[in-house]
Amino acid sequence: MEALPAARKSLFVPEPARILRKEKLTAKETLFEVAIDKRSLGHKPCQFVEVSIAGIGEAPISVSSSPTSSATFDLCVRQVGSLTRAMHALEPGAQIGIRGPFGNGFPVEKIADKEVLFVCGGLGLAPLRSLILYCLENRGSYRRLVTLYGAKRPAERLYEKELLAWRKDARMELHETVDIAENGWTGHVGVITTLFDRIEVDPLETVAVVVGPPVMYKFVVLELLKRGIMESRIFMSLERRMRCGLGKCGHCQMNGIYVCQEGPVFCYSEVKKVREAL
Amino acid sequence: MKTLVLSKLDVPAFVRELQKRGKVVGPRRKESQFVFDEIRDPEDLALEYPTTILPPVRHLFPHQERLLHFQRKDVAASDEIVEGEPLILLGVHTCDVQGINILDEVFSDSPYDANYLARRAQTKVIALECQGPCSQYNLCLDKGTHRLEGGYDLLLIDLGDRYFIFTRTAAGESMVAETAFLRPATPVDREALGKAREMQSASLKPRLSGPVNRLPSALKEAYDDLLWEAIGRRCLSCETCTMVCPTCYCFDVDDEVAFDLNHGVRCRLWDSCQSHRFAEVAGGENFREKASHRQRHRLFKKEVFQFEKYGRSACVGCGRCSAQCVASIRLTDMYNQVLGG
Numbered sequence: 001m002e003a004l005p006a007a008r009k010s011l012f013v014p015e016p017a018r019i020l021r022k023e024k025l026t027a028k029e030t031l032f033e034v035a036i037d038k039r040s041l042g043h044k045p046c047q048f049v050e051v052s053i054a055g056i057g058e059a060p061i062s063v064s065s066s067p068t069s070s071a072t073f074d075l076c077v078r079q080v081g082s083l084t085r086a087m088h089a090l091e092p093g094a095q096i097g098i099r100g101p102f103g104n105g106f107p108v109e110k111i112a113d114k115e116v117l118f119v120c121g122g123l124g125l126a127p128l129r130s131l132i133l134y135c136l137e138n139r140g141s142y143r144r145l146v147t148l149y150g151a152k153r154p155a156e157r158l159y160e161k162e163l164l165a166w167r168k169d170a171r172m173e174l175h176e177t178v179d180i181a182e183n184g185w186t187g188h189v190g191v192i193t194t195l196f197d198r199i200e201v202d203p204l205e206t207v208a209v210v211v212g213p214p215v216m217y218k219f220v221v222l223e224l225l226k227r228g229i230m231e232s233r234i235f236m237s238l239e240r241r242m243r244c245g246l247g248k249c250g251h252c253q254m255n256g257i258y259v260c261q262e263g264p265v266f267c268y269s270e271v272k273k274v275r276e277a278l
Numbered sequence: 279m280k281t282l283v284l285s286k287l288d289v290p291a292f293v294r295e296l297q298k299r300g301k302v303v304g305p306r307r308k309e310s311q312f313v314f315d316e317i318r319d320p321e322d323l324a325l326e327y328p329t330t331i332l333p334p335v336r337h338l339f340p341h342q343e344r345l346l347h348f349q350r351k352d353v354a355a356s357d358e359i360v361e362g363e364p365l366i367l368l369g370v371h372t373c374d375v376q377g378i379n380i381l382d383e384v385f386s387d388s389p390y391d392a393n394y395l396a397r398r399a400q401t402k403v404i405a406l407e408c409q410g411p412c413s414q415y416n417l418c419l420d421k422g423t424h425r426l427e428g429g430y431d432l433l434l435i436d437l438g439d440r441y442f443i444f445t446r447t448a449a450g451e452s453m454v455a456e457t458a459f460l461r462p463a464t465p466v467d468r469e470a471l472g473k474a475r476e477m478q479s480a481s482l483k484p485r486l487s488g489p490v491n492r493l494p495s496a497l498k499e500a501y502d503d504l505l506w507e508a509i510g511r512r513c514l515s516c517e518t519c520t521m522v523c524p525t526c527y528c529f530d531v532d533d534e535v536a537f538d539l540n541h542g543v544r545c546r547l548w549d550s551c552q553s554h555r556f557a558e559v560a561g562g563e564n565f566r567e568k569a570s571h572r573q574r575h576r577l578f579k580k581e582v583f584q585f586e587k588y589g590r591s592a593c594v595g596c597g598r599c600s601a602q603c604v605a606s607i608r609l610t611d612m613y614n615q616v617l618g619g
């Protein structure tokens with residue numbers, strides 16, 4: 001078959017990487033600082049990698065650190081199943097496999113000179129942190145940075161120390177809420193959309209970036225549209241189960257779109273007419 | 279391109295010639311049905327066969343394929359497994375050749391799938407035109423897959439006591455280069471070929487109630503039709519329709535650990551968009567919860583999504599999904615419902 005490309009190296013082989021540091025964030029989530037043995041990851045904000053543990057399998061995990069800290073990268077992992085449980089059992093020095101980064105990443109050029117509103121629900125802060133940190137590092141390029149973060153319970157808030165620092169950081173506004181107030185929580189209580197009453201946005205200058213569980217999107221998008229933010233300025237990272245990351249296995253397919261390749265970041269105006277997307 | 283003739287009496291000798299070049303896989307009888315399997319004894323070859331249960335492309339995209347060897351303690355020692363062996367797929371019906379062409383396109387689309395391409399690079403395809411309908415569910419006339427423009431090395435057409443052979447590629451030419459029992463086609467053979475093809479055209483019936491090129495738009499219009507709900511109520515989500523399809527290629531990845539608990543292989547296995555968990559995401563949310571959603575997705579993937587991406591349908595009209603469905607759900611009925619008429 002002359003017309004077909006010659007077979008190259010298999011894209012299923014993970015690269016060896018090492019866990020350098022491990023930090024417990026909550027009862028279920030742990031932060032892993034990871035370095036690939038032979039290169040830097042070179043990711044864009046909101047891209048993901050396939051983490052591999054031989055004998056267990058692979059799972060897609062978002063890169064949680066800024067792309068500019070190039071030597072190592074962070075993964076914030078919730079323990080839910082076989083791979084994530086095995087990963088939580090690993091100690092610094094242990095080896096894992098990495099494939100990627102995959103996905104389109106966040107189009108940072110589209111938010112330059114804008115007011116940027118980050119809306120993150122639960123584990124959504126893990127991928128969004130890569131973009132938030134990037135924006136803080138390049139603070140001069142944005143008019144304003146606002147973050148809305150909602151967690152189920154106070155004890156489930158990720159990056160607690162960082163949230164505390166952000167709260168004091170004049171470079172950004174942070175508003176937090178929890179669904180259920182516990183452990184002396186004195187802050188806001190309610191679903192994430194209730195935070196919108198606390199902020200003023202300039203609809204013509206605002207770009208919103210939304211990451212959270214699937215149920216959250218419709219409600220948040222509605223709030224954003226209500227405030228006059230343009231559909232083409234609402235970005236969201238959509239989650240689908242992913243096996244290959246290569247646009248072949250079909251798991252991540254959303255109509256004709258392969259989320260692993262063309263996503264996970266989409267603009268609302270792109271996907272609002274795509275059935276089974278939201 | 280050469281045109282040659284092979285007497286049916288010489289088919290065994292031809293198979294023995296081919297065996298010198300690699301593993302020959304062709305149709306053979308298995309109980310009351312036919313399967314594509316290795317032909318060791320040329321007598322086992324059954325070139326006059328109806329549709330096989332599984333399509334021959336499954337020899338290029340096997341049910342379980344090893345992707346890499348791993349050592350649990352050392353990722354650096356993971357070795358890729360890119361397998362392949364000289365393989366000749368013999369007697370492939372034209373619709374199934376088109377099925378191979380479609381997987382070629384999908385797996386050579388960027389990023390390349392080295393595992394598929396390594397097998398494919400060592401495979402030669404000898405196509406065979408059906409003389410008439412090979413199943414009561416085939417749509418090859420509507421789909422235009424009863425004749426082929428390419429995608430094979432040799433093409434055989436049955437002329438009764440002999441096969442007319444077209445060579446298509448250099449590899450095809452080389453397969454027939456030193457075979458004393460093949461003779462060049464004569465005007466008499468060419469006339470017989472014309473007659474055979476006329477008979478074929480006359481015997482194939484269109485099964486669709488409207489033009490096939492209306493399927494993408496007709497399906498899109500029918501997205502919210504009750505039809506899907508009706509089909510979903512009958513469908514058992516047994517996954518058979520996707521397992522037997524020559525153009526289905528979705529897969530899962532799974533690790534198998536050896537008894538020493540240190541070594542193992544990572545494999546890919548066929549998966550099916552008809553399984554309930556296929557479109558489930560973290561947290562248990564499922565974007566295609568109901569069988570009706572999944573059947574609609576299957577047809578849209580064949581006729582709409584691949585059409586938008588590659589400008590062609592991904593259903594070659596072999597009829598296997600209809601023939602094998604335990605709930606008697608027929609693709610032609612679904613197509614005709616959306617086409618109306």
Ligand SMILES: Cc1cc2nc3c(=O)[nH]c(=O)nc-3n(C[C@H](O)[C@H](O)[C@H](O)COP(=O)(O)OP(=O)(O)OC[C@H]3O[C@@H](n4cnc5c(N)ncnc54)[C@H](O)[C@@H]3O)c2cc1C
Pocket residue numbers: 048058059060061062063075076077078079080081082083084085123126127239240241242264559560561562
């Ligand atoms: C692009 C992308 C980025 C992702 N980024 C991250 C990330 O940064 N951090 C992270 O922890 N996860 C992330 N995930 C989710 C992660 O890939 C899944 O949780 C993964 O399946 C875990 O693998 P496992 O083998 O441990 O679980 P499995 O053994 O596959 O799952 C075990 C069980 O838990 C359920 N389950 C899986 N995930 C969740 C969940 N999140 N919440 C509740 N139940 C669940 C499953 O439905 C299943 O029943 C991401 C997923 C995608 C597609």
Ligand code: SF4
Pocket residue numbers: 512513514515516517518519520552602603604605606607
């Ligand atoms: S073979 Fe029939 S019953 Fe089984 S999943 Fe397909 S359509 Fe449903």
Ligand code: SF4
Pocket residue numbers: 519522523524525580592593594595596597598599600609
């Ligand atoms: S969808 Fe059915 S008829 Fe079409 S190629 Fe697949 S099995 Fe054959």
Ligand code: FES
Pocket residue numbers: 241242243244245246247248249250251252253258259260261
């Ligand atoms: S993860 Fe396999 S196609 Fe996207």
